[in-house]
Amino acid sequence: MPATKLKNLKDLVKEQARIAKEREAYSHVVTISSGTCGLAKGSGEFVDAMKAAVKALGLGKRVLIKSTGCHGFCDIEPVVHIAPQGIVYQKVAPENAKEILSETVLRNNVLEKLLYTDPQTGQKARLAREIPFYKSQRRLLTKANAEVDPESLPDYIANGGYQALAKAVGELDPEKVIAEVKKSRLRGRGGAGFPTGFKWEFCRRAKGDVKYVICNADEGDPGAYMDRSLLEGNPHATLEGMAIGAFAIGASEGYIYVRHEYPMAVRNIRKAVEDARAAGLLGKNILGGKFSFDVHIERGAGAFVCGEETALISSVEGKRGEPRQRPPFPAVRGLWGKPTNINNVETWSSIPVVINKGGDWFARIGTESSGGTKIFSLVGKVAHTGLVEVPIGTTLREIIYDIGGGIKGDGEFKAVQTGGPSGGCLPRSMLDLPVDYDTLAKAGSIMGSGGMIVMDESTCMVDLAKYFLNFLRDESCGKCLSCREGTDRLHEIVARICDGKGTEEDLPLLEELALVVKDASMCGLGQTAPNPVLSTLRYFRKEYEAHIKEKRCPAGVCKALIKYSIDGGKCIGCAVCAKQCPVDAISGEFKKPHAIDADRCIRCGVCVDACKPKAILVA
Amino acid sequence: MPTLKIDGLDVTVDAGTSVLEAARFLGLEIPTLCHEDGLEAYGGCRLCVVEVGQGDKSRLVSSCTYPAEDGLAVRTNTKRVARTRKMLIELLVSLVPSSKVLQDLAAKFGAQKSRFKPKHEDCILCGLCVRMCKEQMMSGAIEFVGRGQKRRITTPFDKKSELCRTCGGCMYICPVCTLRCQGPNAPTTVCGSCLTLEPTCIDHYDDYMCYLGPTGVCGTCVSEKKHKGGESGGDKELCHTANTTQQQRR
Numbered sequence: 001m002p003a004t005k006l007k008n009l010k011d012l013v014k015e016q017a018r019i020a021k022e023r024e025a026y027s028h029v030v031t032i033s034s035g036t037c038g039l040a041k042g043s044g045e046f047v048d049a050m051k052a053a054v055k056a057l058g059l060g061k062r063v064l065i066k067s068t069g070c071h072g073f074c075d076i077e078p079v080v081h082i083a084p085q086g087i088v089y090q091k092v093a094p095e096n097a098k099e100i101l102s103e104t105v106l107r108n109n110v111l112e113k114l115l116y117t118d119p120q121t122g123q124k125a126r127l128a129r130e131i132p133f134y135k136s137q138r139r140l141l142t143k144a145n146a147e148v149d150p151e152s153l154p155d156y157i158a159n160g161g162y163q164a165l166a167k168a169v170g171e172l173d174p175e176k177v178i179a180e181v182k183k184s185r186l187r188g189r190g191g192a193g194f195p196t197g198f199k200w201e202f203c204r205r206a207k208g209d210v211k212y213v214i215c216n217a218d219e220g221d222p223g224a225y226m227d228r229s230l231l232e233g234n235p236h237a238t239l240e241g242m243a244i245g246a247f248a249i250g251a252s253e254g255y256i257y258v259r260h261e262y263p264m265a266v267r268n269i270r271k272a273v274e275d276a277r278a279a280g281l282l283g284k285n286i287l288g289g290k291f292s293f294d295v296h297i298e299r300g301a302g303a304f305v306c307g308e309e310t311a312l313i314s315s316v317e318g319k320r321g322e323p324r325q326r327p328p329f330p331a332v333r334g335l336w337g338k339p340t341n342i343n344n345v346e347t348w349s350s351i352p353v354v355i356n357k358g359g360d361w362f363a364r365i366g367t368e369s370s371g372g373t374k375i376f377s378l379v380g381k382v383a384h385t386g387l388v389e390v391p392i393g394t395t396l397r398e399i400i401y402d403i404g405g406g407i408k409g410d411g412e413f414k415a416v417q418t419g420g421p422s423g424g425c426l427p428r429s430m431l432d433l434p435v436d437y438d439t440l441a442k443a444g445s446i447m448g449s450g451g452m453i454v455m456d457e458s459t460c461m462v463d464l465a466k467y468f469l470n471f472l473r474d475e476s477c478g479k480c481l482s483c484r485e486g487t488d489r490l491h492e493i494v495a496r497i498c499d500g501k502g503t504e505e506d507l508p509l510l511e512e513l514a515l516v517v518k519d520a521s522m523c524g525l526g527q528t529a530p531n532p533v534l535s536t537l538r539y540f541r542k543e544y545e546a547h548i549k550e551k552r553c554p555a556g557v558c559k560a561l562i563k564y565s566i567d568g569g570k571c572i573g574c575a576v577c578a579k580q581c582p583v584d585a586i587s588g589e590f591k592k593p594h595a596i597d598a599d600r601c602i603r604c605g606v607c608v609d610a611c612k613p614k615a616i617l618v619a
Numbered sequence: 620m621p622t623l624k625i626d627g628l629d630v631t632v633d634a635g636t637s638v639l640e641a642a643r644f645l646g647l648e649i650p651t652l653c654h655e656d657g658l659e660a661y662g663g664c665r666l667c668v669v670e671v672g673q674g675d676k677s678r679l680v681s682s683c684t685y686p687a688e689d690g691l692a693v694r695t696n697t698k699r700v701a702r703t704r705k706m707l708i709e710l711l712v713s714l715v716p717s718s719k720v721l722q723d724l725a726a727k728f729g730a731q732k733s734r735f736k737p738k739h740e741d742c743i744l745c746g747l748c749v750r751m752c753k754e755q756m757m758s759g760a761i762e763f764v765g766r767g768q769k770r771r772i773t774t775p776f777d778k779k780s781e782l783c784r785t786c787g788g789c790m791y792i793c794p795v796c797t798l799r800c801q802g803p804n805a806p807t808t809v810c811g812s813c814l815t816l817e818p819t820c821i822d823h824y825d826d827y828m829c830y831l832g833p834t835g836v837c838g839t840c841v842s843e844k845k846h847k848g849g850e851s852g853g854d855k856e857l858c859h860t861a862n863t864t865q866q867q868r869r
Binding site for chain 2: 303305320324325327328473474475476477478479480481482484485486488489492505509512513516519520521522
């Protein structure tokens with residue numbers, strides 16, 4: 001921590017050099033990914049073991065141990081990165097700590113057994129850039145997650161942190177900052193994709209003595225964790241972005257609305273705010289100038305709808321988290337009735353990059369209408385799951401196959417769902433679609449905040465639509481009749497189809513109602529809620545028809561429409577299935593083919609998992 | 620003062636006027652359920668949807684909450700509006716099939732049958748009672764709780780609210796109450812009981828607040844009163860009290 005408060009860009013550069021010099025004493029830096037995901041896989045124990053080993057070997061003055069946020073590649077957590085060689089070890093355990101120090105750090109030997117092996121080529125990768133998952137990414141924002149200790153302001157400064165803020169406050173004026181952001185063609189990463197520069201300009205021009213900026217960290221999509229990862233791993237970047245935004249807009253107060261379910265993100269951002277305040281990077285007279293800006297942290301109680309900006313504002317004000325009519329837009333009448341600018345974590349974190357590198361540089365990375373990179377959380381039936389950052393305009397195929405390594409196991413790609421619960425499902429024929437706000441919307445899906453769920457043949461699209469509708473009908477705030485009753489009725493119809501009770505009139509009714517829900521609802525939640533139904537109806541209509549006309553679930557998922565039986569030729573009569581069946585539906589003589597009583601069977605699937613010769617048939 | 624075009628007619632209104640008010644000023648009919656003059660616009664029932672904008676960018680908005688903006692082009696009766704409205708009414712009727720107000724709406728807008736399974740609820744969550752209680756009765760005894768399908772209207776913690784003066788304003792404003800008090804001239808079991816209600820039922824069912832549902836439907840409060848009032852004239856006495864209270868109010 002610098003002894004005196006920082007005054008300008010020069011001070012920051014000096015401070016950066018000072019910290020770098022201090023660090024020269026260390027010959028090696030061992031970085032361990034310790035985000036929520038890393039900790040869940042045991043990185044906490046590994047860090048402890050590493051620290052003990054450093055002490056035992058007397059390396060305290062030579063080796064710096066650093067816990068950072070998530071590095072993005074979930075499958076290989078906990079990950080260790082050793083600088084200066086750049087070696088990456090995967091799935092490390094506490095017992096590996098000593099050998100990593102004695103072999104790799106002291107003797108420069110690579111521990112082959114801890115290296116990542118590409119499952120497709122069988123080749124071992126020593127460096128991060130040799131791992132296919134990282135190779136095709138463009139990590140503008142997530143790169144720092146693997147380098148910066150989120151709890152250390154000096155670490156962020158050593159990485160060039162707060163220089164964008166110093167540049168904005170010291171060398172640019174608000175109009176120039178906005179011009180730069182406009183040039184970058186950065187669009188809101190929360191989902192709607194509104195051009196950020198224009199949003200700032202509206203707010204700057206709005207009449208009002210008091211203005212606010214808000215950071216939306218209420219990431220509620222199931223299976224999406226981009227914002228959590230950024231806030232946990234690099235909270236100062238978000239703060240710096242907010243401060244630059246506040247300077248451009250003319251705000252002196254900001255709020256971070258973060259989910260209470262993200263305790264580590266809350267803790268790290270809280271510490272970041274305190275540290276930045278102490279260093280004169282937040283609070284009164286930032287960097288010794290006239291600009292003052294401070295940040296409050298509000299915790300959300302876990303309502304999906306509070307990610308909608310007007311509902312979020314209402315919640316910050318202490319009211320029920322319910323959307324209201326726009327216009328007036330928050331840029332005109334927002335928090336406490338004052339002009340307010342809301343962006344999400346990823347958008348704010350992009351701002352320092354835009355200011356440091358310039359808007360033109362940033363714009364060149366993406367497409368013509370949208371600049372920069374986007375982080376996706378790639379999950380589902382894909383070989384490599386994790387956070388993926390790619391230039392906007394990258395195709396789905398590149399993301400799923402080049403980075404994600406294709407489908408897990410020997411399954412076939414069926415569909416990918418983008419944009420969270422209210423996104424749409426895109427089929428194989430859309431794999432070459434460049435991922436952008438406009439292209440996705442045209443294809444019947446949305447960019448959303450960046451969830452990406454890959455599905456193989458074992459997923460039933462009707463069942464999937466039912467799942468998301470169930471989520472949305474629970475999360476609808478219930479204000480609009482169209483959303484509250486509409487999503488419930490959509491769910492009712494889809495559930496009926498899954499139960500084998502669907503009729504031919506159900507499909508047109510489903511379409512008619514879905515369009516009304518989309519058209520008549522007030523906020524983004526209701527307007528996008530029918531996407532799962534509409535997109536699956538558009539691309540997978542045959543599956544709906546199979547459920548209704550043939551009373552058959554092609555994917556073998558909908559319980560009412562499938563039957564379990566035993567293939568007599570394969571069954572070896574081991575009776576394992578019979579022992580595990582919870583309803584005693586399987587019978588037969590020992591060492592002779594068994595049979596399933598269809599009337600008793602509850603289609604739980606226990607027998608399928610238990611059967612070694614794979615003799616259970618599901619159809 | 621913004622000038623906008625509604626169904627091809629130019630209209631200039633005061634700033635802060637809603638599209639609904641501007642349309643009604645022109646004599647155009649737009650159905651509403653959750654809107655009432657004197658209460659803050661809410662935009663929950665969506666019946667008042669109108670189409671704003673042109674071409675690809677046109678969209679439906681609730682006219683009661685949408686501000687009249689300069690140059691705005693509004694269409695109140697397009698195919699899209701009619702289709703949406705009809706489906707919304709269908710949803711409403713299947714929610715509270717017994718409501719005459721909703722049945723009349725359905726008849727008027729051609730929603731001849733409901734394709735959804737009736738739910739037989741007694742509330743459409745339009746929120747009029749909440750706003751009536753808060754804004755006109757200055758009480759604020761009731762509010763929404765929960766979200767989605769669990770959304771309902773009640774007092775804090777489902778306990779009798781000290782703020783509630785049993786004024787009956789909530790029932791007066793309710794568009795779907797089927798057992799609403801019809802005034803002092805209807806000597807039925809529920810007549811006037813909203814005004815003289817002694818919610819003794821709370822002693823029996825401590826979380827049931829019968830004046831929030833259709834009044835006196837369980838009958839406990841009414842019969843208790845009858846018992847206290849003597850063998851005969853129980854109902855009469857009730858109605859008498861109701862009469863005087865209402866007269867005093869006038």
